[in-house]
Structure formats: structure tokens, C-alpha cells
Amino acid sequence: MFRRYGEHCVATFAPDEVRVLRKVATEVVGLLTDGFDHADPVVDRLFPDIYPSNPEDSAEFRRFTEGDLKTGKIDSAGAILASLPSGSGGEVRLDPESAEAWLRALNDARLAMGVRLDISADTDLGEELDDAVLSDPSSSRVFQLSVYAYLGYLQESLLTALTE
Numbered sequence: 444m445f446r447r448y449g450e451h452c453v454a455t456f457a458p459d460e461v462r463v464l465r466k467v468a469t470e471v472v473g474l475l476t477d478g479f480d481h482a483d484p485v486v487d488r489l490f491p492d493i494y495p496s497n498p499e500d501s502a503e504f505r506r507f508t509e510g511d512l513k514t515g516k517i518d519s520a521g522a523i524l525a526s527l528p529s530g531s532g533g534e535v536r537l538d539p540e541s542a543e544a545w546l547r548a549l550n551d552a553r554l555a556m557g558v559r560l561d562i563s564a565d566t567d568l569g570e571e572l573d574d575a576v577l578s579d580p581s582s583s584r585v586f587q588l589s590v591y592a593y594l595g596y597l598q599e600s601l602l603t604a605l606t607e
Contacts, residue, residue: 452601471516490505516551522544523544542601556594
């Protein structure tokens with residue numbers, strides 16, 4: 444998918460890929476702005492306690508860092524939205540800074556989806572997807588697992604292009 448051209452990472456996206464990426468990035472921004480709630484397990488995953496055995500120190504650390512962390516995550520998702528072709532598919536050309544922002548945003552999106560889909564380090568994604576397809580190929584879970592896998596592929600592709 445992503446290829447290295449000089450200092451840029453370049454990929455061409457189909458219209459459906461642009462729609463999925465736009466939706467995912469928009470949902471991350473929405474989670475971090477409209478629906479930000481520490482009781483939400485996704486927010487907890489994106490902003491874990493730095494001192495889990497000491498709630499007071501965690502709260503103090505959060506008070507000083509959370510705003511900047513949240514802004515950084517929103518900006519990274521915004522980098523995806525800003526660089527996607529408008530409307531239909533097309534080429535995306537990322538300089539090193541934009542590519543790093545994409546990697547951070549893709550990671551945040553995958554972490555959020557992983558919580559919602561109950562995916563852990565022990566989950567065999569291929570097996571999980573096969574089981575979901577066999578039980579109900581038109582289910583939203585099949586689509587969500589496919590998007591999760593696609594984001595992982597995209598993340599790996601971009602990382603490979605960056606390190607070439």
C-alpha cells in the first residue's frame with residue numbers, strides 16, 4: 444500500500460477506503476471531544492493510569508498531562524482527515540511528520556476498536572474473523588473486525604515505508 448518516494452510515503456486509496464478512514468478518524472475525534480468519559484473503557488485504554496496503585500498520584504499526573512495528550516491525539520486524527528482526498532479516492536502523500544501523526548492516529552483507532560471488539564493480545568484475529576463470517580457474514584462484527592485488520596495492515600505498511 445504505502446511506498447517510499449524520497450522523503451514521502453505515498454499510497455493510493457479507493458473511495459471505500461477513504462470513507463472508512465474518514466469515519467474512523469472522525470470517531471476518534473468525537474470520542475476525545477464529545478464523549479470523553481473516564482468511565483469509558485476506551486478512554487481508559489487511551490489514557491491509562493500511570494500509577495495504578497496510587498490513585499492520588501495518577502490524578503495529579505493526569506491533571507498536568509491529559510489536556511496535551513488529548514490535543515495530540517485529536518491533532519493526529521486530524522492529520523488523517525486533512526490529508527485524505529476529498530470525496531472519492533486518490534493519492535495521499537505524507538511527509539515524515541504527517542506519517543508519524545498517521546501512525547499515532549492509526550494506533551489510537553486500533554486501541555479503541557480493540558477494546559470495543561474485546562480483542563486482546565491472545566486473540567487470533569484470523570480465527571476471530573473466520574468465526575464471525577461463519578456465524579453471520581453480514582454482521583457488523585465482521586465489518587468491524589475487517590476494519591480493525593485493515594488498520595493494522597495500513598499501519599504496518601506505513602511503518603515499513605518509513606523505515607525503508
